[in-house]
Amino acid sequence: MHALAYAQANSHKFLDELIEFLSIPSVSTQPEHKPDIQRAAAWLRDKLLLSGFPRAEVMPTQGHPIVYAEWLDAGPDAPTILIYGHYDVQPPDPLELWDTPPFEPTIVGNDIVARGAADDKGQLYIHVKAVEALKETSGSLPVNVKCLFEGEEECGSPNLAPFIQEHSALLTADVAVVSDTHILGPDTPSIVYALRGMCYVEVEVTGPDHDLHSGIYGGAVHNPINALCQMIAQLHDENGRVTIPGFYDTVRDLSPEERAELAKIPFQREEWLQETGAPTDWGDPAYTIIERTTARPTLDANGMWGGYIQPGVKTVLPSKAYAKLSMRLVPDQQQDEIAQLIREYLVSIAPPTVTVEVHYLHGGSGAIVHRDSPAMQAAFHAYTAGFGRAPIFVRAGGSIPVVAMFQKFLDIETILLGFGLPDDRLHSPNEKFHLPNFHKGIETVIHFMTDLGTRTSTD
């Protein structure tokens, strides 16, 4: 029996197991769910052992544990893949907006509705069942497999980087595989090959050294809110291009080929506008909306505050005004250099009536995976086989911290083998996972492992 046939024959069993998994309310941010987190980790370890992994264990961290498993009998010449997923879920609130209880998984049409269905239990479990199908039918796997399933993704993975650093030998691999993203549509598979990086700063503008009465000093003391507004207004030109000197110097240009590839992505401007609720689009007219949101760097004020922000009136001339500014970076912008550029620029445009401090809060590099690497080619063919259609290569506008961690601590690239859909309602009531994607996902991973094993051993 072939692994694909096994997977089809066992689809009901696989679904029943997923329902069991989704019934455990493993909410990582709420202390009262700590026993559920532990139950979910133990359940997952047991299933990994039953599915053919000779080693599977719950490993402690400072917070919630990590479930680790491995099967390494493909030998030293076969490639090793490191599969990442997370077994924790978002809180289900607001409960009253759920049509069915979040931890009583319910089949609605072709979807399974439950908290964590797509993010990330359903996607994680695809890999476990693909391994089972391969092991049960051929007694072996085409590649070495390591699994790293964390329980703190929804609270910012505070213990993941230390764990990876501490266990870097254990986690050594040739490539990482993350299934925690979505494809363009149920019949439109896609592969994310680039992510944007981040440079996040907080700006603190000080005018007078204490809050003043605007009636007594207004008109002769520069208000730091007004001053900060003037400074932020100078961060973009009239076309929405960032005006920080040097900001675009290291941006890798889009080649005509890549622009042509990105233009294949189905896109309806009117639908997109409706999705945002914005009156119209904005930004550099030299680039398409897809290019602007994925392949071009940006600058956004993510927060701003100063003075009196409660209901009603207060006539304060505040001492300070603050803004949180983040820039999405693209290869080859470096977050440290960009932080320096924005700091110098803000200081240079600050009027003499205020002082300005720029605090670097957070940053990460963008990432691009070569579309012709063996793992990327294996993924391309696996999607084509699993979904009956060649995937579209897309870039994503956001960052995925674990990708940066694998790059930094293990020096490996990550293949984003996503199986979610854009309307899966992640973090919202009635989260769902499209069941055909669950089953096609298992087939796609079987193809991926098989293809990657062949591809590299013949290289």
Add this chain to the structure above:
Amino acid sequence: MHALAYAQANSHKFLDELIEFLSIPSVSTQPEHKPDIQRAAAWLRDKLLLSGFPRAEVMPTQGHPIVYAEWLDAGPDAPTILIYGHYDVQPPDPLELWDTPPFEPTIVGNDIVARGAADDKGQLYIHVKAVEALKETSGSLPVNVKCLFEGEEECGSPNLAPFIQEHSALLTADVAVVSDTHILGPDTPSIVYALRGMCYVEVEVTGPDHDLHSGIYGGAVHNPINALCQMIAQLHDENGRVTIPGFYDTVRDLSPEERAELAKIPFQREEWLQETGAPTDWGDPAYTIIERTTARPTLDANGMWGGYIQPGVKTVLPSKAYAKLSMRLVPDQQQDEIAQLIREYLVSIAPPTVTVEVHYLHGGSGAIVHRDSPAMQAAFHAYTAGFGRAPIFVRAGGSIPVVAMFQKFLDIETILLGFGLPDDRLHSPNEKFHLPNFHKGIETVIHFMTDLGTRTSTD
């Protein structure tokens, strides 16, 4: 015996009474002090009766009571003055910063230190004792006197306007006198003859109709914080002049005489800068700092907020951004017209990528009292006699709500007969009142009533 001699002979008695008054912790904003508020009102009524007012009573409101008193035997040809003050005080917190207990009045050098010493019990009591001195020595008063002492000034006087409206017949007067401000220095008496008005709006800018992920939409959806910053940056020109079309059209120009008078006010730029803690001054270079802060209209962002304003990072592209904008107005700007002008201007400069709403929150007209009116001339001569030096005419940058109420509901002007000093630490620990000002204040009010009675009866 002359009233002035009586006042001098009884200065110790007057001070002892003030100490009694200051010992009552009549904090109006704290419910646990409600009995103290009632005790202070009853104490004040009793003292008014003992000081020569035939009628004095505690009148209820929806909140803390108003103490009303009157002496009307000067006859219908004599002018009637309405004296306003407040017997409630600010909370004394933070207690640990007081050198002496706030409700155990302590003489320190020439000052009496206690919560409410200058704001406003000490200034209020000046009038009670001036009346006593006049009554005890001549058996009569040169003018008719009505007293309106409220107990809610420190919580925003919520019941004062309704009370004045309801009792407008009782409160009919020719001029109001308010002693709740300060003079320039212990030896530099001054009279505030102009106040600025106010137009306070809240601006709400909406971009997308819900919060978006800046990684997914950043670069193609205009961020409302950035948009609002661009709009606020366009409210001033590079000289700090307000750019709203028509904003200055109705501003009454300063005459050369008035500018010369204002230039007499002692002013040290370096001291002023130190007081503010600002790096340097700001604003329209065509006007002096004193003119900018008192005789020219302004625009300040009193508050602004949008997006994520907690510690750390969140990459939200928010749906909305808000600002509270207030404009200090000068005669003859009208708050309703100015609200309309700023609304139209903000709508006109809003980019097509956002929508903007402007909500009118609060407003009031500026005020100017003619410097040659009988009451103002009486005040001028009274200060000259009481302090041995002619007062300087000054304009104040803020608003005093009760002045607007008297104008609106009783159609009378207000003389601001202040006796505080700039360093009285109002609302702060170690509030004090300069004792020579207490005694000179009583003499000044005796002169004021006497002069005003003569002046008007011979008019």
